[in-house]
Amino acid sequence: MTVGLDPDTLDMTINAISEFAARELPESVLIELDEADEFPEDIVRRMCSEDLGVQLLFIPEELNGMGGSAFDIYRVCEHLAGIDVGVATAVLATFLGSDPVTVGGTPEQKKRWIGRIADEGLLMAYGATEPQAGSDLAALKTTAVPIERDGELVGYTITGAKQWISNGGVADLYSILALAPGGPTWFVLERDTEGFSHGKHEDKHGIRLSNTAALFLDDVEVDVDQLVGGVEGQGLVQAQLVFGYTRLMVAAFGLGAGWAALDRAVPYSVERIQGGAPLSEKQGYTHKLIVPHAVRLEAARACIEETATCLDAEEGALTTEGAIAKYLATEAGNDAADAAIQALGGYGYTHEYLVEKIKRDVRITTIYEGTSEIMEMTVSRDRWQEHLKTRGEYYHDAARTLEALHSARPGIGADTAALANHALAAVLEACRVGRLTRNQHVLLRLGSLIAQAEGAAALARRADRAAAGALPAKSKQRFDAAGLAAASRANAKDVALTIATEGLRLVIGAGDPAVTDPAAIATSIGLAGISAAQAGLIADLDAVADHLYGRA
Numbered sequence: 001m002t003v004g005l006d007p008d009t010l011d012m013t014i015n016a017i018s019e020f021a022a023r024e025l026p027e028s029v030l031i032e033l034d035e036a037d038e039f040p041e042d043i044v045r046r047m048c049s050e051d052l053g054v055q056l057l058f059i060p061e062e063l064n065g066m067g068g069s070a071f072d073i074y075r076v077c078e079h080l081a082g083i084d085v086g087v088a089t090a091v092l093a094t095f096l097g098s099d100p101v102t103v104g105g106t107p108e109q110k111k112r113w114i115g116r117i118a119d120e121g122l123l124m125a126y127g128a129t130e131p132q133a134g135s136d137l138a139a140l141k142t143t144a145v146p147i148e149r150d151g152e153l154v155g156y157t158i159t160g161a162k163q164w165i166s167n168g169g170v171a172d173l174y175s176i177l178a179l180a181p182g183g184p185t186w187f188v189l190e191r192d193t194e195g196f197s198h199g200k201h202e203d204k205h206g207i208r209l210s211n212t213a214a215l216f217l218d219d220v221e222v223d224v225d226q227l228v229g230g231v232e233g234q235g236l237v238q239a240q241l242v243f244g245y246t247r248l249m250v251a252a253f254g255l256g257a258g259w260a261a262l263d264r265a266v267p268y269s270v271e272r273i274q275g276g277a278p279l280s281e282k283q284g285y286t287h288k289l290i291v292p293h294a295v296r297l298e299a300a301r302a303c304i305e306e307t308a309t310c311l312d313a314e315e316g317a318l319t320t321e322g323a324i325a326k327y328l329a330t331e332a333g334n335d336a337a338d339a340a341i342q343a344l345g346g347y348g349y350t351h352e353y354l355v356e357k358i359k360r361d362v363r364i365t366t367i368y369e370g371t372s373e374i375m376e377m378t379v380s381r382d383r384w385q386e387h388l389k390t391r392g393e394y395y396h397d398a399a400r401t402l403e404a405l406h407s408a409r410p411g412i413g414a415d416t417a418a419l420a421n422h423a424l425a426a427v428l429e430a431c432r433v434g435r436l437t438r439n440q441h442v443l444l445r446l447g448s449l450i451a452q453a454e455g456a457a458a459l460a461r462r463a464d465r466a467a468a469g470a471l472p473a474k475s476k477q478r479f480d481a482a483g484l485a486a487a488s489r490a491n492a493k494d495v496a497l498t499i500a501t502e503g504l505r506l507v508i509g510a511g512d513p514a515v516t517d518p519a520a521i522a523t524s525i526g527l528a529g530i531s532a533a534q535a536g537l538i539a540d541l542d543a544v545a546d547h548l549y550g551r552a
């Protein structure tokens with residue numbers, strides 16, 4: 001059974017967005033708005049109204065929406081970000097803002113606010129971050145003091161400030177996280193509420209087509225029915241509940257922007273003749289500036305699609321998987337966009353060719369909805385618990401599953417991804433024995449290695465599904481099965497070597513020299529086997545390049 005939109009409706013939605021963007025946001029307009037630092041309010045409002053109705057995707061059918069699934073939302077977010085990450089952010093902000101209501105609101109609140117977003121296309125903003133509370137939201141200072149009349153709770157007085165709020169200066173509705181006596185709590189405010197104001201449109205490095213502003217709450221009175229869910233203290237739980245979803249959306253932004261940059265670099269390199277031949281025929285160019293980025297983006301896509309599928313199957317909140325997807329996709333997107341500037345040389349450094357705009361825009365994805373460092377910490381802490389609970393077998397088990405996959409279908413990189421997972425298990429165990437995660441640096445670097453290992457496994461599984469003709473019907477397919485297999489092999493080689501060498505460095509670097517035996521650690525990690533598994537690397541990169549350039 002299809003969850004969310006059927007594949008044809010999803011395609012139609014994506015095509016409608018493309019047509020709208022071609023009409024309203026051609027390249028010349030994007031460049032102008034970026035240079036003028038202007039939020040195209042009219043265009044975004046029309047996107048979220050009868051003209052296009054993008055907001056309906058995020059809204060359940062019973063509230064007059066289209067009831068898009070996590071998979072649909074990923075596909076649309078990737079597409080939107082490929083057009084402009086700022087505009088995508090404006091759309092995301094409404095979704096983020098309404099999230100606390102979607103997960104925690106009473107039926108009346110859902111009808112009152114979500115129903116209006118569906119019917120009237122209201123823009124919303126999500127007010128969590130504060131000047132002193134960013135990554136550490138629990139440090140929030142905005143307060144909600146109860147108002148009682150005749151001994152009955154009738155409302156709250158909210159006082160404080162919010163920082164860096166997308167749609168902050170333009171939204172119709174705002175969700176605001178404030179500290180009530182029972183703990184952090186979400187409230188929904190209308191824009192013209194007395195005492196509520198916003199700061200100037202922030203002058204930003206990128207996503208200049210997105211409005212970002214501070215919010216000020218000066219004794220703002222709200223009725224008790226504006227408290228989301230009617231119970232104080234649920235705010236952080238409600239925020240947590242949707243992280244799997246929202247981080248997946250930002251992951252899709254990283255993916256969309258990264259590919260948008262490569263989609264400019266690839267044709268450019270076919271046309272650009274240097275040294276007597278097109279750049280696309282030069283390995284020193286493609287294998288540095290194009291291929292590795294395409295490979296990393298597709299590893300991230302594999303994680304995104306698996307996480308979306310699990311979310312749609314209601315297999316839990318998937319916060320760790322969402323964090324892995326966000327981390328891999330946004331870091332890969334950022335690096336791909338940077339490489340695309342280099343790939344276009346001097347032209348890449350100008351506004352006209354747009355890759356430098358994409359680079360500035362995609363940069364935000366490693367910062368908002370949880371920074372990359374917070375993702376590393378989340379992933380590391382969560383999987384560390386799994387390592388302990390399974391007495392060190394968690395990643396050895398993952399590796400054994402990959403070995404079985406390799407036996408069933410050789411040539412998709414599952415064997416090397418297995419080596420990476422065995423190596424990771426050994427690194428984690430050495431860290432446990434030496435109590436090395438007391439060093440925060442080690443803990444966070446482990447988060448990165450874990451994400452990469454899981455990405456390699458996910459890409460091998462995706463290559464297997466592609467070979468079996470069993471990718472989800474709504475999957476985005478940039479490579480055929482042979483291309484995906486080559487990408488998976490190249491990625492697994494890279495990830496295995498990174499885990500082995502980085503892991504070795506961390507264990508030796510943080511360990512007690514008196515008891516640390518580098519040779520024994522290298523053996524336990526399987527460094528020799530991982531080095532041997534690099535055989536065929538250049539052929540794999542050649543194969544991915546041939547698929548990217550249509551030469552396969």
Ligand SMILES: Cc1cc2nc3c(=O)[nH]c(=O)nc-3n(C[C@H](O)[C@H](O)[C@H](O)COP(=O)(O)OP(=O)(O)OC[C@H]3O[C@@H](n4cnc5c(N)ncnc54)[C@H](O)[C@@H]3O)c2cc1C
Pocket residue numbers: 093125126127128129133134135136163164165166167204207212364367368369370371372373374
């Ligand atoms: C353009 C833009 C739009 C935004 N939109 C919204 C929005 O709509 N709604 C909203 O609520 N917020 C929004 N934000 C805020 C965003 O989510 C925060 O900026 C982000 O969570 C980081 O918080 P911070 O800026 O306070 O940085 P900090 O938390 O101060 O972090 C600074 C640096 O320190 C690192 N760091 C933080 N804690 C630790 C730690 N414990 N250990 C190691 N390193 C650490 C971080 O990774 C980062 O590199 C937006 C931000 C921007 C720039």
